[in-house]
Amino acid sequence: xxxxxxxxxxxxLIFVEGIAMLLALAVSLIYGESDxxxxxxxxxxxxxxxxxxxxxxxxxxxxxxxxxxxIIVALVWIVFSFFGTLPYILSNSIPNFTNAFFETMSGxxxxxSSILDDIxxxxxxxxxxxxxxxxxxxxxxxxxSLAILPVxxxxxxxxxVAEVPGPAPDKISPRIRQTAKTxxxxxxxxxxxxxxxxxxxxxxxYDAICHSFxxxxxxxxxxxxxxxxYWSSPFxxxxxxxxxxxxxxxxxxxYLALKGKFKSVFKDEEFRYYWIFVLGFTIIIFxxxxxxxxxxxxxxxRDALFQVVSIITTTxxxxxxxxxxxxxxxxxxxxxxxxxxxxxxxGGGIKIMRIVLLIKNSYYELxxxxxxxxxxxxxxxxxxxxxxxxxxxxxxxxxxFIIFAVSTVFxxxxxxxxxxxxxxxxxxxxxxxxxxxxxGPAENFNHISSIGKWFLSFLMLLGRLELFTILVLFSPSxxxx
Amino acid sequence: xxxxxxxxxxxxLIFVEGIAMLLALAVSLIYGESDxxxxxxxxxxxxxxxxxxxxxxxxxxxxxxxxxxxIIVALVWIVFSFFGTLPYILSNSIPNFTNAFFETMSGxxxxxSSILDDIxxxxxxxxxxxxxxxxxxxxxxxxxSLAILPVxxxxxxxxxVAEVPGPAPDKISPRIRQTAKTxxxxxxxxxxxxxxxxxxxxxxxYDAICHSFxxxxxxxxxxxxxxxxYWSSPFxxxxxxxxxxxxxxxxxxxYLALKGKFKSVFKDEEFRYYWIFVLGFTIIIFxxxxxxxxxxxxxxxRDALFQVVSIITTTxxxxxxxxxxxxxxxxxxxxxxxxxxxxxxxGGGIKIMRIVLLIKNSYYELxxxxxxxxxxxxxxxxxxxxxxxxxxxxxxxxxxFIIFAVSTVFxxxxxxxxxxxxxxxxxxxxxxxxxxxxxGPAENFNHISSIGKWFLSFLMLLGRLELFTILVLFSPSxxxx
Numbered sequence: 001x002x003x004x005x006x007x008x009x010x011x012x013l014i015f016v017e018g019i020a021m022l023l024a025l026a027v028s029l030i031y032g033e034s035d036x037x038x039x040x041x042x043x044x045x046x047x048x049x050x051x052x053x054x055x056x057x058x059x060x061x062x063x064x065x066x067x068x069x070x071i072i073v074a075l076v077w078i079v080f081s082f083f084g085t086l087p088y089i090l091s092n093s094i095p096n097f098t099n100a101f102f103e104t105m106s107g108x109x110x111x112x113s114s115i116l117d118d119i120x121x122x123x124x125x126x127x128x129x130x131x132x133x134x135x136x137x138x139x140x141x142x143x144x145s146l147a148i149l150p151v152x153x154x155x156x157x158x159x160x161v162a163e164v165p166g167p168a169p170d171k172i173s174p175r176i177r178q179t180a181k182t183x184x185x186x187x188x189x190x191x192x193x194x195x196x197x198x199x200x201x202x203x204x205x206y207d208a209i210c211h212s213f214x215x216x217x218x219x220x221x222x223x224x225x226x227x228x229x230y231w232s233s234p235f236x237x238x239x240x241x242x243x244x245x246x247x248x249x250x251x252x253x254x255y256l257a258l259k260g261k262f263k264s265v266f267k268d269e270e271f272r273y274y275w276i277f278v279l280g281f282t283i284i285i286f287x288x289x290x291x292x293x294x295x296x297x298x299x300x301x302r303d304a305l306f307q308v309v310s311i312i313t314t315t316x317x318x319x320x321x322x323x324x325x326x327x328x329x330x331x332x333x334x335x336x337x338x339x340x341x342x343x344x345x346x347g348g349g350i351k352i353m354r355i356v357l358l359i360k361n362s363y364y365e366l367x368x369x370x371x372x373x374x375x376x377x378x379x380x381x382x383x384x385x386x387x388x389x390x391x392x393x394x395x396x397x398x399x400x401f402i403i404f405a406v407s408t409v410f411x412x413x414x415x416x417x418x419x420x421x422x423x424x425x426x427x428x429x430x431x432x433x434x435x436x437x438x439x440g441p442a443e444n445f446n447h448i449s450s451i452g453k454w455f456l457s458f459l460m461l462l463g464r465l466e467l468f469t470i471l472v473l474f475s476p477s478x479x480x481x
Numbered sequence: 482x483x484x485x486x487x488x489x490x491x492x493x494l495i496f497v498e499g500i501a502m503l504l505a506l507a508v509s510l511i512y513g514e515s516d517x518x519x520x521x522x523x524x525x526x527x528x529x530x531x532x533x534x535x536x537x538x539x540x541x542x543x544x545x546x547x548x549x550x551x552i553i554v555a556l557v558w559i560v561f562s563f564f565g566t567l568p569y570i571l572s573n574s575i576p577n578f579t580n581a582f583f584e585t586m587s588g589x590x591x592x593x594s595s596i597l598d599d600i601x602x603x604x605x606x607x608x609x610x611x612x613x614x615x616x617x618x619x620x621x622x623x624x625x626s627l628a629i630l631p632v633x634x635x636x637x638x639x640x641x642v643a644e645v646p647g648p649a650p651d652k653i654s655p656r657i658r659q660t661a662k663t664x665x666x667x668x669x670x671x672x673x674x675x676x677x678x679x680x681x682x683x684x685x686x687y688d689a690i691c692h693s694f695x696x697x698x699x700x701x702x703x704x705x706x707x708x709x710x711y712w713s714s715p716f717x718x719x720x721x722x723x724x725x726x727x728x729x730x731x732x733x734x735x736y737l738a739l740k741g742k743f744k745s746v747f748k749d750e751e752f753r754y755y756w757i758f759v760l761g762f763t764i765i766i767f768x769x770x771x772x773x774x775x776x777x778x779x780x781x782x783r784d785a786l787f788q789v790v791s792i793i794t795t796t797x798x799x800x801x802x803x804x805x806x807x808x809x810x811x812x813x814x815x816x817x818x819x820x821x822x823x824x825x826x827x828g829g830g831i832k833i834m835r836i837v838l839l840i841k842n843s844y845y846e847l848x849x850x851x852x853x854x855x856x857x858x859x860x861x862x863x864x865x866x867x868x869x870x871x872x873x874x875x876x877x878x879x880x881x882f883i884i885f886a887v888s889t890v891f892x893x894x895x896x897x898x899x900x901x902x903x904x905x906x907x908x909x910x911x912x913x914x915x916x917x918x919x920x921g922p923a924e925n926f927n928h929i930s931s932i933g934k935w936f937l938s939f940l941m942l943l944g945r946l947e948l949f950t951i952l953v954l955f956s957p958s959x960x961x962x
Contacts, residue, residue: 370953
């Protein structure tokens with residue numbers, strides 16, 4: 001194991017985090033608030049620590065193999081969350097370390113669960129940093145899943161892994177850099193466009209940036225305690241719906257769309273199921289709300305669409321409290337906790353592609369029962385899917401379910417109400433944000449005990465890195481050889 | 482499609498059901514109660530209808546292919562439940578057809594959910610018939626899964642299908658008959674032994690027979706409203722625990738054990754996991770009860786063991802109301818709703834073997850991630866398991882989960898409390914008996930609306946025939962050709 005390069009990469013990333021903090025510093029300077037010093041110190045710590053590590057690990061062997069890759073990926077989110085707490089703690093915004101870590105992990109994993117009881121009371125710089133953690137986390141996940149992991153042939157987060165025979169850093173770097181750059185431009189472009197639109201719609205420029213950050217990351221942190229419900233403007237809500245939908249789409253498709261290749265986009269099978277799911281569930285909930293509530297037609301439609309897109313993409317913004325809906329609609333929303341955005345998007349959860357493959361395989365199994373000697377492969381995008389991928393997807397689903405079930409059982413020790421426990425676990429594992437019961441959209445996670453917060457933080461990490469990437473580290477065969 | 486033979490087989494089975502009713506008739510004659518005539522008429526209807534069908538279909542082509550097999554299996558439970566309602570309706574014990582059908586389907590599928598508010602008020606013959614439906618259902622399922630389906634090569638209910646090339650009725654019949662006879666003798670032997678032991682333990686001979694019937698079928702119908710809790714005798718409870726455990730064991734293993742081959746039994750991987758699961762969950766709940774309740778050590782252990790075995794084998798007898806336990810323990814019990822007995826037992830649910838294969842496959846997937854080019858098959862009983870079987874098991878699990886989720890969502894329209902809806906659906910699909918909330922062990926299903934009862938009856942059938950056997954009938958390719 002090449003530990004030196006692992007430390008070197010992490011050191012470089014801490015340095016980057018320190019640089020990112022300078023953005024929040026700038027915001028706090030603009031508003032002239034008390035949090036300025038906390039950013040100065042935090043940034044100083046990160047930049048200098050990163051610099052020292054760079055010096056100490058100079059001349060490290062640059063070979064990053066599969067094992068090193070796994071370890072770096074797992075550690076990045078932990079290290080980022082650890083140093084990301086500094087501004088919260090130093091500014092006394094979130095003095096308790098457990099709370100600060102929960103909030104930062106919730107940020108970098110783009111979950112959006114919060115422990116804050118009074119968001120509006122915090123300085124602008126701090127809330128900017130909070131939104132920025134999600135934006136960076138979202139950026140990180142698409143670069144990782146679309147640019148870095150495919151090149152290293154690290155499976156688990158990537159369904160169709162393009163394997164490269166052995167590490168050849170000189171050739172890999174340009175390829176990664178090129179893809180990452182393209183993704184970065186698209187991500188930034190979306191963010192800027194949304195910011196402008198929200199600003200036009202009547203948000204302050206500051207709120208517009210913060211919400212664009214957390215929309216594109218499918219994060220869901222808001223600068224308001226009431227979340228997006230604070231703005232009753234339909235225009236603002238529709239803009240956020242559209243960009244949540246984009247954020248939950250595979251960024252490769254966004255790239256194709258920007259190049260004008262709309263035909264390829266609409267031919268993509270995952271995308272087709274994605275919008276069919278969104279539309280289908282919206283229609284059901286729309287009619288459900290029309291029948292059971294006093295809402296007008298437009299508002300019922302908007303509330304239905306907003307909540308469906310927000311949950312299916314794992315963003316977690318709220319314009320309505322789905323816990324107040326009739327149980328039939330609430331439980332549909334809870335069902336959506338187990339969907340997640342498209343593969344290669346910033347969304348978390350199980351992902352549309354996996355769900356489609358799973359349903360197809362179950363359906364094909366019926367045909368296999370009737371024709372036991374025929375070979376009936378599952379098809380996706382008109383290509384036969386390798387059995388290896390099917391087994392992987394099925395193993396993922398099984399693990400997801402086991403982790404959900406076992407964690408829920410464990411969590412009833414912390415939150416004895418079964419619905420709240422299920423909600424807290426499902427929302428953390430799926431990187432969504434709000435849950436059910438005592439952690440619903442109108443509540444927060446502050447009342448959860450410390451052990452509970454650490455546990456949920458771990459689940460967020462596990463879900464964000466799609467289980468395998470973390471669990472593989474606990475497998476003895478990983479450490480052998 | 483050879484419809485004539487399908488009708489002929491069903492006619493023969495209706496005839497058998499009519500004969501079985503004579504047993505209940507005998508009981509009602511012994512007690513000299515008012516239900517005698519209802520059995521006379523019911524039996525008369527079934528025997529004569531069966532006879533007429535036999536005459537009309539005389540000379541039918543005896544070829545039963547795979548398709549005919551699927552249809553017969555699906556229809557048997559429906560036809561049996563339909564005619565099985567006659568004694569309830571004619572004796573005015575359950576005058577409503579929906580209720581009578583629910584109770585009979587719950588019987589033949591060995592589920593054990595009941596709509597009866599006052600069980601003790603019913604005549605002895607009727608309660609005997611009620612227990613007998615479970616005993617016949619249990620017998621049916623082991624003969625089907627261990628003797629008939631393997632020979633016809635019908636997969637889905639049988640994990641390791643021994644395929645026979647094409648139907649050759651002359652050779653198949655003796656094989657089926659021989660296996661079925663052996664199973665029948667074991668099943669009867671267990672039932673007699675348990676009856677004697679319960680009788681010695683202090684039950685009336687009548688109660689002892691009825692409870693032995695429903696124990697061996699992992700059914701769970703009791704002649705008392707309070708279920709087994711009616712008898713506080715530890716001896717009686719331990720006897721029932723032991724026989725529930727036997728009933729949840731693969732009957733092939735019981736056969737081996739009776740032949741003295743204990744080594745093969747304990748070497749069987751499914752059996753090993755079965756008793757490890759039982760022991761593990763019992764220990765957790767035992768300590769949980771010691772800490773959170775006022776129970777003495779022996780009673781805490783007995784309550785824990787009884788409820789774990791009762792739920793894991795999908796029997797559903799109750800000696801304690803697990804809804805009154807601390808949420809952590811209740812939710813563990815709910816988790817056990819998704820286990821089920823061993824393959825080739827009378828237990829329903831997902832089954833231990835499937836769960837073990839699923840967990841193993843997920844674990845092996847981690848190794849596959851590290852060594853993507855190695856072929857790492859899942860092993861069971863020291864043999865590599867064919868990928869086809871793994872895909873089938875995974876498809877089963879996925880379907881089970883989808884059906885559970887979609888049904889729960891639908892059921893909140895009938896029973897708006899989410900926990901009750903989840904409990905009702907899970908217990909019906911798993912053929913267990915009691916659920917959660919308003920359908921817990923101290924409650925019954927009488928208050929559920931008619932639509933709800935028909936829906937749950939369908940889920941019982943779906944679960945009992947392990948999904949595929951029913952779902953395949955809805956697949957277009959089944960009817961083609």
